[in-house]
Amino acid sequence: MSQLSRREILAVAAAAGGELLIGWRVEARPRAVASPGTSAAFTPNQWIRIGKDGRVTLIVSQVEMGQGTYTSMPMLLAEELEVELRNVHLEPAPPDEKLYGLPGVGPQFTGGSTSVRLFYEPLRRAGATARTMLIAAAAQAWKVDPASCSAQNGTVRHAATARVLTYGALAEKAARIPVPAQVTLKDPKDFKLIGTPAKRLDSPAKVNGTAQFGIDVRVPGMKVAAITLSPVVGGKLSGLEGESKAMGIKGVRQVVRLDDAVAVVADHLGAARQGMSALALRWEDGPNGKVSTADVAKELAAASLSSGVAARNEGDAPAVIAGASNRLESIYEAPFLAHAAMEPLSCTVHVRSDQCEVWAGTQYITQARAKAATACGLPPEKVTFHNQYIGGAFGRRLDSDWVPYAVRVARQVDGPVKVVWTREEDMRHDVYRPSYYDRLAAALDARGQPVAWMHRIVGVSIYARFLPPFYKDGIDADAVDGAQQLPYDIPAIRVEYMRHEQPVLRTGWLRGVGVTHNNFVVEGFIDELASAAKQDPVAYRRALLHKSPRATAVLDLASEASGWGKPLPAGRARGVAVQYSGWDTYLAAVAEASVSDTGEVRVHRVVCAVDCGTVVNPDTVKAQIQGGIMFGISLALWGEVTVEKGRVQQSNFHDYRVLRINEAPSIEVILVSSSEAPGGIGEPGTAVAAPAIGNAIFAATGKRLRKLPLEPQLRTNRRET
Amino acid sequence: MGRNRGSSHPAPSSINITIGTPSRASDDEGSSSADASASVAQPGVGFRPVRDGPGSCIAAAAMVSLRVNGKLHELDVSPDTPLLWALRDVLGMTGTKFGCGVALCGACTVHLDGLPRRACVLPVSAAVGHSITTIEGIGETDAGKRVQKAWLDLEVVQCGYCQSGQIMAAAALLQKVPAPTDQDIDRGMSGNICRCGTYQRIREAIKRAAKAASSPATGGER
Numbered sequence: 001m002s003q004l005s006r007r008e009i010l011a012v013a014a015a016a017g018g019e020l021l022i023g024w025r026v027e028a029r030p031r032a033v034a035s036p037g038t039s040a041a042f043t044p045n046q047w048i049r050i051g052k053d054g055r056v057t058l059i060v061s062q063v064e065m066g067q068g069t070y071t072s073m074p075m076l077l078a079e080e081l082e083v084e085l086r087n088v089h090l091e092p093a094p095p096d097e098k099l100y101g102l103p104g105v106g107p108q109f110t111g112g113s114t115s116v117r118l119f120y121e122p123l124r125r126a127g128a129t130a131r132t133m134l135i136a137a138a139a140q141a142w143k144v145d146p147a148s149c150s151a152q153n154g155t156v157r158h159a160a161t162a163r164v165l166t167y168g169a170l171a172e173k174a175a176r177i178p179v180p181a182q183v184t185l186k187d188p189k190d191f192k193l194i195g196t197p198a199k200r201l202d203s204p205a206k207v208n209g210t211a212q213f214g215i216d217v218r219v220p221g222m223k224v225a226a227i228t229l230s231p232v233v234g235g236k237l238s239g240l241e242g243e244s245k246a247m248g249i250k251g252v253r254q255v256v257r258l259d260d261a262v263a264v265v266a267d268h269l270g271a272a273r274q275g276m277s278a279l280a281l282r283w284e285d286g287p288n289g290k291v292s293t294a295d296v297a298k299e300l301a302a303a304s305l306s307s308g309v310a311a312r313n314e315g316d317a318p319a320v321i322a323g324a325s326n327r328l329e330s331i332y333e334a335p336f337l338a339h340a341a342m343e344p345l346s347c348t349v350h351v352r353s354d355q356c357e358v359w360a361g362t363q364y365i366t367q368a369r370a371k372a373a374t375a376c377g378l379p380p381e382k383v384t385f386h387n388q389y390i391g392g393a394f395g396r397r398l399d400s401d402w403v404p405y406a407v408r409v410a411r412q413v414d415g416p417v418k419v420v421w422t423r424e425e426d427m428r429h430d431v432y433r434p435s436y437y438d439r440l441a442a443a444l445d446a447r448g449q450p451v452a453w454m455h456r457i458v459g460v461s462i463y464a465r466f467l468p469p470f471y472k473d474g475i476d477a478d479a480v481d482g483a484q485q486l487p488y489d490i491p492a493i494r495v496e497y498m499r500h501e502q503p504v505l506r507t508g509w510l511r512g513v514g515v516t517h518n519n520f521v522v523e524g525f526i527d528e529l530a531s532a533a534k535q536d537p538v539a540y541r542r543a544l545l546h547k548s549p550r551a552t553a554v555l556d557l558a559s560e561a562s563g564w565g566k567p568l569p570a571g572r573a574r575g576v577a578v579q580y581s582g583w584d585t586y587l588a589a590v591a592e593a594s595v596s597d598t599g600e601v602r603v604h605r606v607v608c609a610v611d612c613g614t615v616v617n618p619d620t621v622k623a624q625i626q627g628g629i630m631f632g633i634s635l636a637l638w639g640e641v642t643v644e645k646g647r648v649q650q651s652n653f654h655d656y657r658v659l660r661i662n663e664a665p666s667i668e669v670i671l672v673s674s675s676e677a678p679g680g681i682g683e684p685g686t687a688v689a690a691p692a693i694g695n696a697i698f699a700a701t702g703k704r705l706r707k708l709p710l711e712p713q714l715r716t717n718r719r720e721t
Numbered sequence: 722m723g724r725n726r727g728s729s730h731p732a733p734s735s736i737n738i739t740i741g742t743p744s745r746a747s748d749d750e751g752s753s754s755a756d757a758s759a760s761v762a763q764p765g766v767g768f769r770p771v772r773d774g775p776g777s778c779i780a781a782a783a784m785v786s787l788r789v790n791g792k793l794h795e796l797d798v799s800p801d802t803p804l805l806w807a808l809r810d811v812l813g814m815t816g817t818k819f820g821c822g823v824a825l826c827g828a829c830t831v832h833l834d835g836l837p838r839r840a841c842v843l844p845v846s847a848a849v850g851h852s853i854t855t856i857e858g859i860g861e862t863d864a865g866k867r868v869q870k871a872w873l874d875l876e877v878v879q880c881g882y883c884q885s886g887q888i889m890a891a892a893a894l895l896q897k898v899p900a901p902t903d904q905d906i907d908r909g910m911s912g913n914i915c916r917c918g919t920y921q922r923i924r925e926a927i928k929r930a931a932k933a934a935s936s937p938a939t940g941g942e943r
Binding site: 065066067068199200202203204205206207208209210211212213215216218224249250251267268269270271273274340341342343344389390391392394420422423424619623626627628629630631652653654658659660661662663664666667 | 819825913921
């Protein structure tokens, strides 16, 4: 961890939000842990197992939550191993950071748009190593030069003598070959899989109802439980009435009290929920019972008046701005956000005297296991953790705060129990994307060109809690991501971070992470500068991007495909946004939007050009950008979590609105063909939505919105309350 | 106040207002095909809990008898148990998903006599005597089979959690409106949330599935 390269730091700086990139035959019910030894004749490294029957298994570190990693990871392996993608079987890796942690980073998590970036070479190398050893085994058997043999479709061939041996037949012999120190990776021009739109391997089980998500786990003898947590962070249960009434409900088996939660255990969740409704719970709120999000906003604003720590400092931006005759200053604000993934939290646990078994979908299996171990008072190795398909996590399941609740309930239950959060409990006990407060200032010269740029970011440091090495010298790599890398050529740039913790809500990663907030701020403000300079937003940006040909290229592609500058139906306008961040992906998006008389925003069309370097599965890249933008539209227009007296006010999809099909724009994705190193793709689309839409709203209405979410500020029929 | 009454469900009135939330579907009123019936044209309406179903008077002690995907099951649950939990927790048919519990998201969509219903708010008593179809059985129907194939052809799925409900809603739509317009799709599908944002591909896949029925030469297999 201590010897990270800059590139690795950037890679993880992006860490964590929703997804990674791209994406076999995946079993409908992925098995929990690797079971070494099952007909394993050949295990050249931790990721590959080849049986005597020729069955190839990839023990995959990363978890599938929609991003397509159960297809992209095997593609990397199959490409070098020379096997057909559909013949690779997948097995979720057990918790073991030494073997299955993120290469070069350490922790065993899936997030931050890191999987393809960090596994691109290691998994190819793993496949190439196995291929080299299988060829060596065949050459030895035939007593020929390995160089005269080739691997093809799960076999080794000796062309000169037309001899063929299958990997299965070679497996035992290959296992006795010393693992080579160096292997040759394929030349990209010889790729058969990488760069092709491979079909997702998890799809078939997901269209016929057989795919097993965490919430679908069923264990013999299992009961199910509903849970209610203290409505205030840090609150305690102070009273419970109605237990006999609850116990009288058919199917209800047990009421479990924890110091900060109550669970009702039953034969099915219908009864459990009914039992919960029969209870009257009283809570001792503690100090957080008095606070609200308005207090947090005030504190952030106050903190923004002091200087922060410089994450980037070129020239003397403060001095230039102080002395400039033409300067602009703006304040941007971003709210707390909930994940609202389709699959509510759930966790199945069986606690026995000397061991504990857990079934749940987690993005961070080692952390989840450690927390389960602490909660049941056993060493981690006594906890078996069966990871599952996740029904959309978007960063929520990088934190495992929910796992110990299920373990604590299970400690009081005889036999296995599945604890299921209702939508309301899920939304009110999320780990929220933090709110931020940003101050910006710029100086323009006589031609309207920026000569100085200052950006102060105030907010929580997630890394300080989650992965301390990435909170260093007062700078949180995520909080400044997408702001620090400002791609515009401005002589003086200062980007500062001011850490400000708040107690109201627990905060963490959400798809798009720090970049989501910064991209809105940076691209909103540059749009303000273009407007102040009375210049076209695309032309203005383009002139400042001359040092970044990849950024220029995506801007040109998106603006051209969108018909930038061409007439639109009355009321519609276009807005543009460019993005570059620690994900090492270049994005430009043009959104077409209109605002109705009552202030409803409609996003009609989005064109997004993407340069994410080498592409593994282009169809998945497109799907991630499409879906990422849809996710970003919900957040941009409506996403906001508020707290009154310590209680989250939102509870379900009626008051935490998300995009529906009748509101969804068409999204065109243009992929740049590139041989650069792979960049992240799960999250960039989410982050680029708000700035493109915000700038389109400005173009349509003349209103510059510097606060998220956008639509409430435009609604004209909202005054009555 | 420091007091909270157990798990907190929104009041029923707010549920009815927001069911399906086709907030802009009204923009499209008046232009839809005449044959779009209530359950398709107004996604919310068809999904209210049925409170007076034929089985609602069953005595609490009696077994509840449900026909699911053609097969009869006897369940020992109280008649007001939502069908969702009878399917998932009692019958072990976990393809039908829990998303919101209050008919806002469509993840639990099943068919009752071919019409889409939200199993999370449908008491089992209301399903007695009706034919229930779930994602596990929809592939046995012509429309369902075409929808599943189109879903795979166009790679609709991401996390996949909502897709059971999406497929059930799409199959019901096609049974009602064999060649749906964009507006029909908006109305038939706006009650089904997908947080991965697969909407664009869902729309394309429904059109593809519709076309598959109308290509006689291939018998609907293309």
